[in-house]
Amino acid sequence: MSKLEIDWYCDSCNAYMNNQPGFNRRGGYWTCTECGFRNDVTDGNIYYDEETINSMTPGELNKVNKAYEAFDKRYAKKYSDDYMLADYCRGGDLTEDD
Numbered sequence: 001m002s003k004l005e006i007d008w009y010c011d012s013c014n015a016y017m018n019n020q021p022g023f024n025r026r027g028g029y030w031t032c033t034e035c036g037f038r039n040d041v042t043d044g045n046i047y048y049d050e051e052t053i054n055s056m057t058p059g060e061l062n063k064v065n066k067a068y069e070a071f072d073k074r075y076a077k078k079y080s081d082d083y084m085l086a087d088y089c090r091g092g093d094l095t096e097d098d
């Protein structure tokens with residue numbers, strides 16, 4: 001689907017997953033065969049380096065941004081408590097306009 005070659009590493013044990021038996025991204029998740037950790041392998045979990053981003057067309061960039069947004073929404077739902085805490089801390093830093 002994507003012309004970009006992506007290397008996937010387990011978020012838990014850092015194993016290279018592309019060559020694990022049966023590896024695919026169809027479900028959006030891949031369970032690491034080394035440690036059993038369920039990794040998010042959707043487009044939103046891909047981090048591109050600056051060179052790659054600069055070589056993308058506006059259409060490709062748009063797709064990448066959409067994927068990131070979808071990932072952020074899922075992540076925010078899963079870790080909403082952490083997000084609320086982060087917002088609270090950020091708010092505390094903005095007290096210099098008195």
Ligand SMILES: [Zn+2]
Binds near residue numbers: 011
């Ligand atoms: Zn693993």
